[in-house]
Amino acid sequence: MKKSIELRRQLHRAPELAGQEKITSNTIITFLQDCEPDSLITGIGGYGIAAEFKGKQNGPRILIRCELDALPITESLNIPYRSEVMGVSHKCGHDGHMAIVAGLAEHLQLQRPDRGSVVLMFQPSEETGEGAERVLSDPKFDKVLPDLVLALHNLPGYPLGQLIIGSGPFASSSSGLKIHLQGKTSHAAEPKAGNSPAPAVAQLIQVLSSIPQFYTSLHESAKVTVIHARVGEIAFGTSPGEGDVMVTLRSHTQEMMQLLIDRVASIAGSTADMFGLEITITPTEPFPPTVNDSQIVKLINEAAGKLEMNIHQISHPFAWSEDFGHFTSRFKGALFGLGAGEDHPALHHPDYDFPDDLIDPGISLFMETINNLQEL
Numbered sequence: 001m002k003k004s005i006e007l008r009r010q011l012h013r014a015p016e017l018a019g020q021e022k023i024t025s026n027t028i029i030t031f032l033q034d035c036e037p038d039s040l041i042t043g044i045g046g047y048g049i050a051a052e053f054k055g056k057q058n059g060p061r062i063l064i065r066c067e068l069d070a071l072p073i074t075e076s077l078n079i080p081y082r083s084e085v086m087g088v089s090h091k092c093g094h095d096g097h098m099a100i101v102a103g104l105a106e107h108l109q110l111q112r113p114d115r116g117s118v119v120l121m122f123q124p125s126e127e128t129g130e131g132a133e134r135v136l137s138d139p140k141f142d143k144v145l146p147d148l149v150l151a152l153h154n155l156p157g158y159p160l161g162q163l164i165i166g167s168g169p170f171a172s173s174s175s176g177l178k179i180h181l182q183g184k185t186s187h188a189a190e191p192k193a194g195n196s197p198a199p200a201v202a203q204l205i206q207v208l209s210s211i212p213q214f215y216t217s218l219h220e221s222a223k224v225t226v227i228h229a230r231v232g233e234i235a236f237g238t239s240p241g242e243g244d245v246m247v248t249l250r251s252h253t254q255e256m257m258q259l260l261i262d263r264v265a266s267i268a269g270s271t272a273d274m275f276g277l278e279i280t281i282t283p284t285e286p287f288p289p290t291v292n293d294s295q296i297v298k299l300i301n302e303a304a305g306k307l308e309m310n311i312h313q314i315s316h317p318f319a320w321s322e323d324f325g326h327f328t329s330r331f332k333g334a335l336f337g338l339g340a341g342e343d344h345p346a347l348h349h350p351d352y353d354f355p356d357d358l359i360d361p362g363i364s365l366f367m368e369t370i371n372n373l374q375e376l
């Protein structure tokens with residue numbers, strides 16, 4: 001069996017959740033050491049790793065990023081390399097992405113880039129949206145500050161090995177907001193002696209959901225999804241004194257995201273005022289949009305054309321979010337998809353498994369793209 005497939009299965013057996021990727025990180029470090037990079041930095045933004053392979057002449061520093069973390073999902077498959085950790089498994093294919101990027105290290109060991117350098121970045125905590133930001137703000141990252149950034153994600157629902165790509169926004173921006181309303185409990189026989197947030201919570205569920213309808217145009221993509229709401233405790237003798245409404249906001253641009261955040265804040269604020277409640281709003285899991293640079297997309301397309309890959313240009317950005325958006329908001333770059341098979345189980349489903357057949361095409365496409373990008 002090929003070394004990269006063996007590595008993928010080894011990683012699959014020992015999945016770790018966001019922020020806890022210790023064994024995964026050690027496995028990758030051992031693999032990379034054998035590939036003799038010019039530098040190997042560990043412990044970036046948690047368990048993050050960066051391996052740099054340098055060319056002889058000056059040129060751009062190209063960073064290729066993959067993810068270390070698995071998900072809190074119990075594997076339903078009975079495969080020889082089944083997850084050995086109860087309740088945790090690689091259901092987003094990050095094991096496969098790591099195998100592709102580790103496979104690149106093997107190629108770069110034999111064939112350094114002609115110009116510039118290639119940094120292979122293994123990023124922690126993608127699923128919680130925290131990892132990219134932590135890596136970028138770690139002073140160790142300054143040693144490998146890139147000129148260009150690339151990443152891929154496998155995509156079930158598309159033909160196996162197809163390249164899915166587009167210029168401009170590729171994955172959406174999303175952000176969670178927790179709205180906490182503070183009133184006062186009282187005996188359920190005497191609600192007037194307290195201040196229940198129940199009417200305000202009920203009103204917010206309706207009004208916040210209608211923000212896209214009343215504040216955005218037909219062509220602007222925006223969503224406000226109420227994902228959780230609650231008042232007080234289950235106690236039939238008590239009128240509640242506090243409550244929460246949580247929403248997830250989604251859009252294709254940072255400007256629209258700001259508009260949604262401002263609207264939620266002003267509507268929630270005036271609702272709290274109306275009912276005489278204290279309010280706190282806490283943002284959580286913010287993902288900026290992932291925006292693809294058109295020049296880089298053109299060079300990836302050319303690389304895929306040379307490899308005679310099937311190419312699908314997207315007409316709309318995807319509704320999901322990727323924390324790679326933190327990279328593309330700071331550096332020129334692109335995220336692209338590789339089809340995992342039209343009937344392949346969806347990402348985050350318990351019966352999903354990364355197709356090993358994508359490892360070689362992924363490595364080839366990155367190698368070919370690295371060649372093209374050296375001309376920039």
Ligand SMILES: [Zn+2]
Nearest residue numbers: 092127347348
């Ligand atoms: Zn995922």
Ligand SMILES: [Zn+2]
Nearest residue numbers: 092093094153
């Ligand atoms: Zn993922």
